[in-house]
Amino acid sequence: MSLFTITKVRKTFQNGDSKEEILKGVNLSLREGEIAALVGASGSGKSTLLTIAAGLQSASDGQVLFEEKNISAMNQEQIREIRSKKFGFIFQFSHLVPFLTVQEQLMLMLDVSETELKKSEQKREVDKILQLVGMEHRKHAYPSSLSGGEKQRVAIARAIIHKPKVLFADEPTASLDSKRSKEVMELIREITKTLNITTLIVTHDEEMLSYTDHIIKMSDGLILKNKELIH
Amino acid sequence: MMNLAFKEIKKNKVRFLILGSIIFLVSLLTYIISGLANGLSQDNASLIKDLPEGHFYMNPEAEETYNLSRIDSSLQEEIVNDYQDATALSIQMGFLDDRNGKQQSVVFVTSTESEIFNDVKDGEILLDRSLEDKGIKVGDMLTNPQFSGEFIVKGFVDQTKFSHAAVAFINMEDYKEIYKVNEMQLVFIPKENSPHEITGLQSFTKQEFLKTIPSYSAEQMTLNMIVWFLVVISGMLYAIFFYMMNVQKIGLYGILKAIGVKTSRLFTMMWTQMFLITITSLALSIAISQGFNTIAPEGMPFSLTIETTLILSGVFLMIGFIGTTIASLQIKKIEPLQAIQQGEM
Numbered sequence: 001m002s003l004f005t006i007t008k009v010r011k012t013f014q015n016g017d018s019k020e021e022i023l024k025g026v027n028l029s030l031r032e033g034e035i036a037a038l039v040g041a042s043g044s045g046k047s048t049l050l051t052i053a054a055g056l057q058s059a060s061d062g063q064v065l066f067e068e069k070n071i072s073a074m075n076q077e078q079i080r081e082i083r084s085k086k087f088g089f090i091f092q093f094s095h096l097v098p099f100l101t102v103q104e105q106l107m108l109m110l111d112v113s114e115t116e117l118k119k120s121e122q123k124r125e126v127d128k129i130l131q132l133v134g135m136e137h138r139k140h141a142y143p144s145s146l147s148g149g150e151k152q153r154v155a156i157a158r159a160i161i162h163k164p165k166v167l168f169a170d171e172p173t174a175s176l177d178s179k180r181s182k183e184v185m186e187l188i189r190e191i192t193k194t195l196n197i198t199t200l201i202v203t204h205d206e207e208m209l210s211y212t213d214h215i216i217k218m219s220d221g222l223i224l225k226n227k228e229l230i231h
Numbered sequence: 232m233m234n235l236a237f238k239e240i241k242k243n244k245v246r247f248l249i250l251g252s253i254i255f256l257v258s259l260l261t262y263i264i265s266g267l268a269n270g271l272s273q274d275n276a277s278l279i280k281d282l283p284e285g286h287f288y289m290n291p292e293a294e295e296t297y298n299l300s301r302i303d304s305s306l307q308e309e310i311v312n313d314y315q316d317a318t319a320l321s322i323q324m325g326f327l328d329d330r331n332g333k334q335q336s337v338v339f340v341t342s343t344e345s346e347i348f349n350d351v352k353d354g355e356i357l358l359d360r361s362l363e364d365k366g367i368k369v370g371d372m373l374t375n376p377q378f379s380g381e382f383i384v385k386g387f388v389d390q391t392k393f394s395h396a397a398v399a400f401i402n403m404e405d406y407k408e409i410y411k412v413n414e415m416q417l418v419f420i421p422k423e424n425s426p427h428e429i430t431g432l433q434s435f436t437k438q439e440f441l442k443t444i445p446s447y448s449a450e451q452m453t454l455n456m457i458v459w460f461l462v463v464i465s466g467m468l469y470a471i472f473f474y475m476m477n478v479q480k481i482g483l484y485g486i487l488k489a490i491g492v493k494t495s496r497l498f499t500m501m502w503t504q505m506f507l508i509t510i511t512s513l514a515l516s517i518a519i520s521q522g523f524n525t526i527a528p529e530g531m532p533f534s535l536t537i538e539t540t541l542i543l544s545g546v547f548l549m550i551g552f553i554g555t556t557i558a559s560l561q562i563k564k565i566e567p568l569q570a571i572q573q574g575e576m
Binding site for chain 1: 235238239241242243482483486487488489490491492493566567568570571
């Protein structure tokens, strides 16, 4: 059964007097626990599709079903609640909160997701996830003292600490060198498979595709190729 | 719930310390000027301000200039008899010479028999205590060129000034001799909420009468305007500070919104920071201004009541809240997408 179903999604932007159609009726399904990659040239509409699926912007037309609920018909507060409890996000840049330590970044995410865990249990959970991303030794550090790779590891930890159903990653390795990119992708695959998190990644890096189960190639607002891989 | 407000202050101490210092200095300046305004007001008109609530009456032909007013003697007698505690009085600038020929500027005040004003016998004088500091003692003999006799100092009264000069209470007959008049200038009727209709006289509340004193309104208006300008400036400071902070943090707010942080939580964070900084700064400036209130030199017209301080503090908090809220309205408009498309914060 599909966890995520996108049906005939269109996105149009007003550009001066003319209208620009970024998505031209996209259909897509994601299965539970799979890692799907959206690839394509710049301007193909992959990032727009990801942000619509994640409820960060609305579609001009079409439907986004998550757990059989229509996100497109929800109000801002309902979407926010889904984002905080069921979705996780990794961006091109880590976007960590500069005045929180690594441990606090994760505690904040648990707080936002309205976890029922007690304080002591939250701390244990944070330690566990930090161990998973290999950052437990830096839990009292502020983002300013972390390297690019370390920041992205913390961003991954923040994205999964509340055990989301779906992880959205927009060019998660774009700001990293080749070695660090591979490490981060390995980590994402390992964690999402362990926790059975469905993942939708936007990437332009062909090398990263080997870590995914499903490749969706986009061009000019349409899906050109939809290919499932067998690992 | 994690307190983001405290965590940000802890990490960015210098930034918040600068805002706190500015608020501290502006509020301290406001309290000090307010103290001076009140002190000068006391110095200018404590004779009138310390009277019980009531109404003044003067001749309309005087065109609100009390020392040009003359109350007809028969009308005065009628009023004093008809209205309980009604008093006819006169106030006039003058001076006194001591035995060494040293001259002191005073305001002669005289009244009909009354519980409100001090009862002074012929040849006696009661002075404001500020003259005691100038070397005048009880029992001293003082003179005035227009007065045939001598005044004996019977005592001193606290905080009784008019037009920045010490008040000298004298007997009505002595007053009439000095100023060659038979009529009093004013009538004061206490304990009345609304003025009586007295034919041929114009009524004034205490506040209205204070405004007829030359220089009083101009002095108070100037100082009060400075006080309110400072209050408005502090509100603008909050708005500018938080606006600048928010501009720098648009990306951060966008990301926080993207991961599901409620906008109301971001507002609460800002308000908590504002209240924390303001209350700390105000506490410090209240302590210093109240300390100054107790150690201010005797001759300095400075009077800052706790009541005034608390009212001003309330206004500071309110204006800070408004300034911060206006600056924070932009948070409402921030779209998570904006932040994601931006670079690293």
